[in-house]
Amino acid sequence: xxxxxxxxxxxxxxxxxxxxxxxxxxxxxxxxxxxxxxxxxxxxxxxxxxxxxxxxxxxxxxxxxxxxxxxxxxxxxxxxxxxxxxxxxxxxxxxxxxxxxxxxxxxxxxxxxxxxxxxxxxxxxxxxxxxxxxxxxxxxxxxxxxxxxxxxxxxxxxxxxxxxxxxxxxxxxxxxxxxxxxxxxxxxxxxxxxxxxxxxxxxxxxxxxxxxxxxxxxxxxxxxxxxxxxxxxxxxxxxxxxxxxxxxxxxxxxxxxxxxxxxxxxxxxxxxxxxxxxxxxxxxxxxxxxxxxxxxxxxxxxxxxxxxxxxxxxxxxxxxxxxxxxxxxxxxxxxxxxxxxxxxxxxxxxxxxxxxxxxxxxxxxxxxxxxxxxxxxxxxxxxxxxxxxxxxxxxxxxxxxxxxxxxxxxxxxxxxxxxxxxxxxxxxxxxxxxxxxxxxxxxxxxxxxxxxxxxxxxxxxxxxxxxxxxxxxxxx
Amino acid sequence: xxxxxxxxxxxxxxxxxxxxxxxxxxxxxxxxxxxxxxxxxxxxxxxxxxxxxxxxxxxxxxxxxxxxxxxxxxxxxxxxxxxxxxxxxxxxxxxxxxxxxxxxxxxxxxxxxxxxxxxxxxxxxxxxxxxxxxxxxxxxxxxxxxxxxxxxxxxxxxxxxxxxxxxxxxxxxxxxxxxxxxxxxxxxxxxxxxxxxxxxxxxxxxxxxxxxxxxxxxxxxxxxxxxxxxxxxxxxxxxxxxxxxxxxxxxxxxxxxxxxxxxxxxxxxxxxxxxxxxxxxxxxxxxxxxxxxxxxxxxxxxxxxxxxxxxxxxxxxxxxxxxxxxxxxxxxxxxxxxxxxxxxxxxxxxxxxxxxxxxxxxxxxxxxxxxxxxxxxxxxxxxxxxxxxxxxxxxxxxxxxxxxxxxxxxxxxxxxxxxxxxxxxxxxxxxxxxxxxxxxxxxxxxxxxxxxxxxxxxxxxxxxxxxxxxxxxxxx
Numbered sequence: 030x031x032x033x034x035x036x037x038x039x040x041x042x043x044x045x046x047x048x049x050x051x052x053x054x055x056x057x058x059x060x061x062x063x064x065x066x067x068x069x070x071x072x073x074x075x076x077x078x079x080x081x082x083x084x085x086x087x088x089x090x091x092x093x094x095x096x097x098x099x100x101x102x103x104x105x106x107x108x109x110x111x112x113x114x115x116x117x118x119x120x121x122x123x124x125x126x127x128x129x130x131x132x133x134x135x136x137x138x139x140x141x142x143x144x145x146x147x148x149x150x151x152x153x154x155x156x157x158x159x160x161x162x163x164x165x166x167x168x169x170x171x172x173x174x175x176x177x178x179x180x181x182x183x184x185x186x187x188x189x190x191x192x193x194x195x196x197x198x199x200x201x202x203x204x205x206x207x208x209x210x211x212x213x214x215x216x217x218x219x220x221x222x223x224x225x226x227x228x229x230x231x232x233x234x235x236x237x238x239x240x241x242x243x244x245x246x247x248x249x250x251x252x253x254x255x256x257x258x259x260x261x262x263x264x265x266x267x268x269x270x271x272x273x274x275x276x277x278x279x280x281x282x283x284x285x286x287x288x289x290x291x292x293x294x295x296x297x298x299x300x301x302x303x304x305x306x307x308x309x310x311x312x313x314x315x316x317x318x319x320x321x322x323x324x325x326x327x328x329x330x331x332x333x334x335x336x337x338x339x340x341x342x343x344x345x346x347x348x349x350x351x352x353x354x355x356x357x358x359x360x361x362x363x364x365x366x367x368x369x370x371x372x373x374x375x376x377x378x379x380x381x382x383x384x385x386x387x388x389x390x391x392x393x394x395x396x397x398x399x400x401x402x403x404x405x406x407x408x409x410x411x412x413x414x415x416x417x418x419x420x421x422x423x424x425x426x427x428x429x430x431x432x433x434x435x436x437x438x439x440x441x442x443x444x445x446x447x448x449x450x451x452x453x454x455x456x457x458x459x460x461x462x463x464x465x466x467x468x469x470x471x472x473x474x475x476x477x478x479x480x481x482x483x484x485x486x487x488x489x490x491x492x493x494x495x496x497x498x499x500x501x502x503x504x505x
Numbered sequence: 506x507x508x509x510x511x512x513x514x515x516x517x518x519x520x521x522x523x524x525x526x527x528x529x530x531x532x533x534x535x536x537x538x539x540x541x542x543x544x545x546x547x548x549x550x551x552x553x554x555x556x557x558x559x560x561x562x563x564x565x566x567x568x569x570x571x572x573x574x575x576x577x578x579x580x581x582x583x584x585x586x587x588x589x590x591x592x593x594x595x596x597x598x599x600x601x602x603x604x605x606x607x608x609x610x611x612x613x614x615x616x617x618x619x620x621x622x623x624x625x626x627x628x629x630x631x632x633x634x635x636x637x638x639x640x641x642x643x644x645x646x647x648x649x650x651x652x653x654x655x656x657x658x659x660x661x662x663x664x665x666x667x668x669x670x671x672x673x674x675x676x677x678x679x680x681x682x683x684x685x686x687x688x689x690x691x692x693x694x695x696x697x698x699x700x701x702x703x704x705x706x707x708x709x710x711x712x713x714x715x716x717x718x719x720x721x722x723x724x725x726x727x728x729x730x731x732x733x734x735x736x737x738x739x740x741x742x743x744x745x746x747x748x749x750x751x752x753x754x755x756x757x758x759x760x761x762x763x764x765x766x767x768x769x770x771x772x773x774x775x776x777x778x779x780x781x782x783x784x785x786x787x788x789x790x791x792x793x794x795x796x797x798x799x800x801x802x803x804x805x806x807x808x809x810x811x812x813x814x815x816x817x818x819x820x821x822x823x824x825x826x827x828x829x830x831x832x833x834x835x836x837x838x839x840x841x842x843x844x845x846x847x848x849x850x851x852x853x854x855x856x857x858x859x860x861x862x863x864x865x866x867x868x869x870x871x872x873x874x875x876x877x878x879x880x881x882x883x884x885x886x887x888x889x890x891x892x893x894x895x896x897x898x899x900x901x902x903x904x905x906x907x908x909x910x911x912x913x914x915x916x917x918x919x920x921x922x923x924x925x926x927x928x929x930x931x932x933x934x935x936x937x938x939x940x941x942x943x944x945x946x947x948x949x950x951x952x953x954x955x956x957x958x959x960x961x962x963x964x965x966x967x968x969x970x971x972x973x974x975x976x977x978x979x980x981x
Contacts, residue, residue: 056622059579060609063572065622068637071569093547096539096658097642098595103535116602119574121611124595124657125646133536135597135611146532146541155832161544166573166642170601181600182572356631 034368036303041247046176048297052306052369055176062174062181066290069369070177072314073293074184078164080216080312081186081288084208090160090188095142097165098133103141106266110140113233117170119181135168140234140259140285143189144267151191151281153272158201159191177294178251178505185289191281193273195260198282202258205286206239209254217292218309218421219243219299220428221253222451222500224476229460232285236260242475242500244428245298248449250475250502253295256286294505299424300393306370307393309420310413315350317342317409318371320362322378334382334402338375341406347413367392372416373409393420441489441501445470449503453481455496457488466490472501510844512779517723522652524773528782528845531652538650538657542766545845546653548790549769550660554640556692556788557662557764560684566636566664571618573641574609579617582742586616589709593646595657611644616710616735616761619665620743627667627757629748634677635667653770654727654981661765667757669749671736674758678734681762682715685730693768694785694897695719695775696904697729698927698976700952705936708761712736718951718976720904721774724925726951726978729771732762770981775900776869782846783869785896786889791826793818793885794847796838798854810858810878814851817882823889843868848892849885869896917965917977921946925979929957931972933964942966948977 034047049055054070057063066074082092098121104111114137121133136142143161150156164186171179188205192198206223213221221241231238235257243253261280264270270278300307310316319338323331335351342349350371352362359376366374376388387405389398393416400408431450435441441454456462456474467473481498488496510523525531530546533539542550558568574597580587590613597609612618619637626632644658664681668674682699689697697717707714711733719729737756740746746754776783786792795814799807811827818825826847828838835852842850852864863881865874869892876884907926911917917930932938932950943949957974964972 056625058572059576059618059621060572060574063574065572066570068567068569072567074570075568091544091548092551093544094542094550094660096534096536096541097644098536098539098658100535119597119600119609121595122598123608124644125648126592132599133595142535145535149532168573168600172601182574184570 033364034303034305037246037301044301044303045294045298048301048305048368049176054293054297054306057176060181062171064176064180064182066184069314070293073296073308073312074290076312076314077212077216077292078186081208081212082164084212085162085186085188088160088204088208090162090190093161093163094165095139095146095163097136099136099139099142101132101134103145104134106141107234107262109262110234110266114138114169119168119170136165137167137169138285138287139163139165139167139187140189140263140283141267144263144269144283147189147191147281148267148269151269151271154193154274157191157193157271157281158197160188160201161190162186162188175294177297178291180290183290185287187285187287190284191264191269192284193271193279193282195282198260198284199258202237202239202256202284202286205284206241206254206256209241209256209286209288212288213241213243213253213292214421216309216311217296217299218311218417218424219253219295220421220425222476222478222480224478224500226255226476227460227463227474227499229463230474232257234259234262235285236262240476242502243295243299244424244431244451244502245295245505246301246427247298248431248451248502250451250504251291251295251298252475252504253292254286254288257284259283259285300420301370302393304364305368307420308370308372310372310417313370313372314348315371316348316413317350317373317375318366319349319351319375319377320359320366321351321353322359322376327379330379330382331377334377338377338387338402338405342409345406345410347406347410363390373412375405375409391416393423435489436487438490442470445472445501445503451475452501453498454489454501455486456499457491457493457496459491462488462490466501471503473504475500475502475504509840510779510781513722513777520777520779521770521774524777524781524844525652530769530773530782533652536657538647540652540656540658542660545790546769549772549784549788550766552788552790553688553692553768554662557684557688558640560688561638561662561664564636564680564684566638566666569637569639570641571615571622571639573612575612575615575618577608577610579621580610582617583710583738585738586710586742590614590645595644595646612641613643613645614761614763615639615641615643615663616665616739616759617743620739620745620759623665623667623757624743624745627745627747630669630750633667633669633747633757634673636664636677637666638662638664651770651981653773654767656766659766661763663761663763666760667740667745668760669747669755669758671758674736674760675734678713678715678732678760678762681760682717682730682732685717685732685762685764688764689717689719689729689768690897692785692787693772693775694787694893694900695729695771696897696901698952698954698956700954700976702731702952703936703939703950703975705939706950708733710735710738712738716952718978719771719775720900720907720927720978721771721981722777722903723774724907724927724978726927726980727767727771727774728951728980729768730762730764733760735759735761776896777846778869780840781844783896784846784848786848786893789846789848790824791847792824792889793826793849793851794842795825795827795851795853796835796842797827797829798835798852803855806855806858807853810853814853814863814878814881818885821882821886823882823886839866849888851881851885867892869899911965912963914966918946921948921977921979927951928977929974930965930977931962932975933967933969933972935967938964938966942977947979949980951976951978951980
């Protein structure tokens with residue numbers, strides 16, 4: 030851990046891998062493209078789960094669990110869906126020592142099996158809305174993988190809801206997008222832009238896909254969560270109808286929405302620096318690490334004070350960890366916990382105690398505070414809020430500084446090459462133009478943001494009048 | 506839901522399936538042997554998870570996540586392990602549109618992939634003990650399946666720990682068995698017998714397997730959790746050594762332990778009756794259901810009082826649900842919530858309010874209490890404890906009443922045929938005898954209980970002197 034990491038400016042991608050490995054967040058699994066989530070990385074994911082789960086329950090959802098194996102023919106029932114997912118599925122052909130009559134798909138997402146079940150559970154408007162979420166593993170056989178960001182197996186949650194009207198389903202789609210935005214911004218301190226995906230970027234089987242898009246510290250974009258309005262597509266494919274209030278049979282309206290362990294990758298790349306990880310306090314496994322400094326003759330004094338402090342911090346709900354490993358030096362520990370991104374470090378030794386104080390170092394700013402021991406717990410509890418706010422503001426400032434509005438194609442290309450970042454530009458709505466821009470620059474339309482100027486303008490590629498402003502970026 | 510269920514005495518197996526389906530705990534999935542865990546059943550599992558997770562953390566464990574796909578050759582590295590699991594694995598042969606070079610096993614348990622990783626993480630005694638738990642889905646292709654009890658895919662937790670000494674690993678094995686016993690008894694109100702498995706019943710790859718065994722209401726046994734001392738078997742297979750304090754290379758010692766969604770089946774069969782499910786309060790999604798009774802002109806009065814009560818119950822941490830569905834009659838709701846096993850029902854109407862009281866009905870005993878509204882929250886909070894204790898005592902009494910000590914083979918067969926239950930008898934330790942008893946009676950040795958008489962006696966089958974007492978039963 031003391032080795033340090035590659036500088037971000039030198040090789041951002043290598044920096045990322047170094048941090049993930051050295052902070053012991055994850056490791057490669059034995060099968061290409063798979064990931065082992067190590068305890069420290071998993072603790073972050075557990076914090077995400079706990080918060081999101083509460084947010085889902087607060088918006089009326091319940092959890093359930095559906096089987097991971099999907100009969101192959103299910104996938105084919107929704108034409109766009111199979112086209113999108115068939116190329117990347119893993120297939121079970123043998124089980125229990127025999128070849129199966131029908132191969133089984135390992136779920137890449139669960140719309141098909143869930144709507145197969147919803148057919149059995151829904152018959153009347155009284156059964157609606159059905160608001161179910163599932164925490165599960167899914168498999169998508171990707172060629173180019175990267176720890177957390179894109180792995181063949183990943184963990185996620187997938188919400189699948191059924192509604193009596195299109196309006197209600199559309200409302201739900203946007204409500205959950207808003208939940209994701211709140212989670213990203215209020216907990217991960219990661220500002221996001223919400224908007225609609227273009228036709229070519231939408232989910233296979235959706236009517237509309239919406240996403241939250243964040244900027245990483247290399248100014249590239251990360252799609253951090255999606256929410257889909259599925260219309261009646263899956264209800265049609267799986268023949269899910271209900272008797273409405275007028276006693277008429279009607280197809281059910283659907284949504285689905287998900288975020289995954291990819292968010293952990295987003296967290297790392299949104300806040301980290303050349304010393305390693307930086308974790309926002311609200312999602313950090315440890316908010317404070319205490320490094321006691323002592324020799325044999327001062328151990329009791331220092332550890333006694335530390336025990337007192339731990340008690341005070343727990344009383345104000347601050348998550349604290351004491352690193353009392355006597356085999357490592359304080360200097361080694363400083364580096365180690367900076368690598369691991371713990372938001373605040375407390376150093377406390379006999380001289381500090383004599384002066385009635387301790388040293389507090391803030392991870393992201395490096396600012397050092399000398400704080401009276403009597404004030405320490407209150408100070409740290411306050412810093413949980415302050416650090417969280419500062420990290421959000423820093424990420425927001427960074428995004429604003431790296432978002433550029435361009436008028437024409439030359440400017441587009443030059444900005445992307447020399448500055449990178451998010452590019453706001455007008456686009457004529459043509460999928461062909463979208464594809465050409467991608468081909469020429471590797472930039473994609475991240476979304477058609479909800480928040481955009483009321484004006485229309487000239488398409489950055491074709492010059493067509495009457496085009497709408499969209500957000501371009503190179504993305505993960 | 507108002508249909509009622511088959512009587513236990515008529516057909517216990519059908520009773521079980523009726524309850525699972527009608528209380529909406531689970532449903533069959535489209536692939537044979539798979540199960541959909543519906544929200545009410547999943548809420549029970551979530552309660553289990555929350556409690557167990559805390560117990561694991563309190564005993565020093567952390568969570569992590571390992572990939573579900575295991576290279577086929579891993580399984581073969583431990584001879585007994587592959588023999589035990591190979592016949593029931595599901596195999597992925599194709600992924601991403603291509604045939605894989607090496608087939609992948611969908612984990613039936615994760616020892617092999619975890620010990621492959623432990624080799625990378627362990628090098629010195631300083632890295633030990635390593636105390637990791639994982640919450641995951643696993644797949645075992647079983648021929649005869651039953652909802653919750655035996656499904657091809659199930660959810661579980663699997664602890665995998667690594668230690669520097671055999672003693673420490675053995676201690677850990679028994680510590681976790683004790684955690685399972687405490688969980689079963691204190692939370693599920695399900696008394697269990699702890700003991701060691703025989704050679705033929707132990708985990709494939711273990712040195713010793715220990716289990717908790719519970720009695721269901723048909724007097725059959727359910728193995729509800731297992732804890733394995735693996736010795737150095739997996740360390741040897743995966744070459745996991747560490748430098749001990751004397752600077753010598755040594756193989757690591759291991760344990761693994763797990764409980765699964767099978768526990769939900771155990772809960773149902775340990776407490777349920779002819780009216781349906783009975784849930785112990787500590788694991789019940791709703792501890793209290795309130796059924797308001799009103800007409801249009803008394804709705805405000807009643808619902809106002811109900812809202813007050815809900816506030817009071819939440820303040821004393823009682824999980825309460827209000828069934829205010831105006832389309833169903835109170836009588837229908839009584840049946841429905843009895844079917845769903847909610848421990849306490851509160852009925853409250855305008856006449857009750859006039860008298861300043863409410864009716865409380867205890868699910869398992871049918872006892873009716875008329876309780877002053879001012880005392881209601883306190884009364885119900887008290888009943889959470891009382892009902893929990895009563896259910897445990899009832900299950901314990903039932904087990905004791907159905908446990909028989911027999912002296913000879915005739916008595917063994919007759920007791921099993923006429924009374925069923927647990928049978929305590931002496932056994933000479935021969936696997937052949939064990940197999941013959943199983944063949945002739947379908948009874949297996951559930952365990953060699955920790956708590957058994959200090960005497961030895963005559964083998965029930967062969968009459969051999971010097972045999973030890975063990976626990977026989979027919980089992981799920």
